[in-house]
Amino acid sequence: MTKNDSLQILLIEDSPEDADILQEFLENTDRTSWKVTVVEKLRIALEKLHCHSFNVILSDLSLPDAHGLETIAQLHTAAPTLPIVVLTSLKDEAIALEAVRQGAQDYLVKGQINTHALIRSIHYAIERSRMQQIMHQQSVAIAVSSEGIAILDAQWNYVYVNEAYSKIYGYKDSSLLLQTNWKIHYHPNQQAGLRGEIEQSLQQRKFWRGETVGYKCNSQPFDQELSISLLPHGGTVCILRDISDRKRAEAAMQQALQQARELHQLKSEFITMVSHEFRTPLSVILVATETLKRYAHQWTPEKNQIRYNRIIAGVQRMTELLNDMLVMNSSGPHQAKLNPVPLNLEKFCQELIATLTTSEHPIIFESQGNSRQIYLDPTVLELILTHLLSNAIKYSLDSGKVMFDLIFAPEHVTFSIQDWGIGIPLEDQDKLFIPFYRGSNVGNLPGTGIGLAIVKQFVEECQGVINVTSQMNQGTLIRVTLPIALVEQIHDQNPGN
Incomplete structure (x- = not known):
């Protein structure tokens, strides 16, 4: 309403004398332009409210067609946001007070009304109604907010929590949190420190914001962000956000x-x-x-x-x-194509040794177990054993022989290669199969660091396993175990071949 607009007043009064007095009071001030619509019955007032716009209602509680609190209830239903000032006799002052509790903004006692009191009450009612509407809108916004919002008293007990706040902590009903203490959501080891940090910030700046770990009602921890502000008359308001998804994304x-x-x-x-x-x-x-x-x-x-x-x-x-x-x-899961053929492993290993052994580093070969012909891919097996035997020779330096054992078992075969060279430092052993990684003690010895990575890939392609045991300056033992299929088994599965 601008300064030049008329203030629209609906006066509900069945006494013409009282209505005239009230209009006379309003006319005695030139600070505001008033336009008063007078009706004698509640029914007519409700019709006016349906057709016209008003800024305030002045209503007697005793009307021909309504009496007492019934009048306020019907007016409030018809115009829930419109401010109401109750007009009552001295004997009905208790009813007037109850009317205020039920939605009226103010009341005036007939016989005690003057111009100042009337104008003050009208302006107060309009302002109070406006503030109530703002507070209601804020309350609705808080209630439906996706952020958790809670109000705590001076002892950090909950006096209000919105639905989002209770849901973040896993509660189905917000009332379950009321009068409980804020500390129930934090581990005992962090309660004192967290509260102390917050209270110090509140004393200095009236505000604290930070990230911490809270616990849901089922004891599940989650990452949270808190914003806590000190209220003017004591207590705090807490805004809570679950930042678990953000933390996971950041990680x-x-x-x-x-x-x-x-x-x-x-x-x-x-x-x-x-x-x-x-x-x-x-x-x-x-x-x-x-x-x-x-x-x-x-x-x-x-x-x-x-x-x-x-x-x-x-x-x-x-x-x-x-x-x-x-x-x-080219190698990797499901990329290497194996072509197993029947192999005499003892002969295969001896021929391979002949190409690698030297007078400085003889390879001592020994076969254990029930030797028989089995199916393996010779190209892949040669690559695996050549890398392992070459490494054993290279890192033996002047330490002499290399032991190479072939061990047959019913369902697998193991190739064991032992040297007594420089060994592998303990801190490097969990990185042996990382491509291009080389031990910290290899010095100027040539190498790319991809040999063992290649070996591991092909061993796994053959559904086998590789194990390494090593000590600094005492040597290294590598065992490769591969599952085997006997020639006879393959033949039985493919009788037409």
């Missing part, structure tokens, strides 16, 4: 970032390793080639052969490295 993001950092680091290390591994044999090849080009015609065949052998070894080293990287790129 997943951190994990993804960590994986990205590790991948970047792995890529950097891989490039460095490959560059080094290729540069060394290429340098050897280059030097040997240039030397032969310049001096081959002056040297003896034996001396030239030494350079040729170096070139061949360099090419073989690069070929092995390329093969390993190709295997790493």
Whole structure:
């Protein structure tokens, strides 16, 4: 309503004399423009409310067609947001007080009314009604808010909780929390510290916000965010949010970032390793080639052969490295295609040893158990055993022999390779099968760190297991156990072959 608008008043009064007096009081002030509609019966008043807009109702409690609190009830039903000022006699003052409790904003006792009292009461009723509407809207907003909202007294007992607050803690009925203490939602070890931190902040800033862990009614912990404000007349208001999903998302993001950092680091290390591994044999090849080009015609065949052998070894080293990287790129779950054929394992192992053993590092082979022909993929088995035996020789340094045992069991076969070399540090043992990872004690020994990763992948493709036992400077024992199918069993399953 603007300054120049009329204040629309509905006056319900069956006494013409009283109605005239009230209108005269309103006319005695020039601060407000009043427009008064006078009716004598409640029925007519309800019709007016249906057709016209008013700012306030002045109503007698004793009307020809209604009396006492019935009048207020019907008016409040017809116009629930419209302020009502009750007009009553001195003897009915108790009823007037009850009318205020039931929705009227104020009351005036006839015979005690003057201009000031009437105008004050009208303005008070309008303002009080406006504030009640605002408070009602706020109350509804709080009740339906998705955020948990609670009011606590000075002893931190709940005096109000909205539905969202109780649901966050797992309660079906908000009333179950009333008069209980806030501390029931926190572990005993954190109650004193958390409350102390909050109270200190409330004393200094009237406000505290933070994250903590709360417990639902079923004792399930969850991440929560709290905002607590000090109320003017004591107590606090608490806003609660369940941030478990956000925390999980943050954790997943951190994990993804960590994986990205590790991948970047792995890529950097891989490039460095490959560059080094290729540069060394290429340098050897280059030097040997240039030397032969310049001096081959002056040297003896034996001396030239030494350079040729170096070139061949360099090419073989690069070929092995390329093969390993190709295997790493193509292998993986359900990617390797196995082609088992009947194998005489003893003969297979002895032929493999012949290509790897040296006078400095003899490989001592022994077969145990009931030797028989079985089905395995020879290409995959050669790759596995070549990597393991080569590592055993390389990391033995000057420590001598390597033991290689073939152990037959009814349903599996085990390949056991033991060396007495530099061993593997304890802190490196859980990282052995990570591609490109090398032990901290390998020094300048050549290697890419992908051999054992390749071995593990192919062992798992064969549905086998690999176990490593090692001690620093005492050697390493590796056992590979593979399930086997006997030639006779395969033949029985495929009699037409």
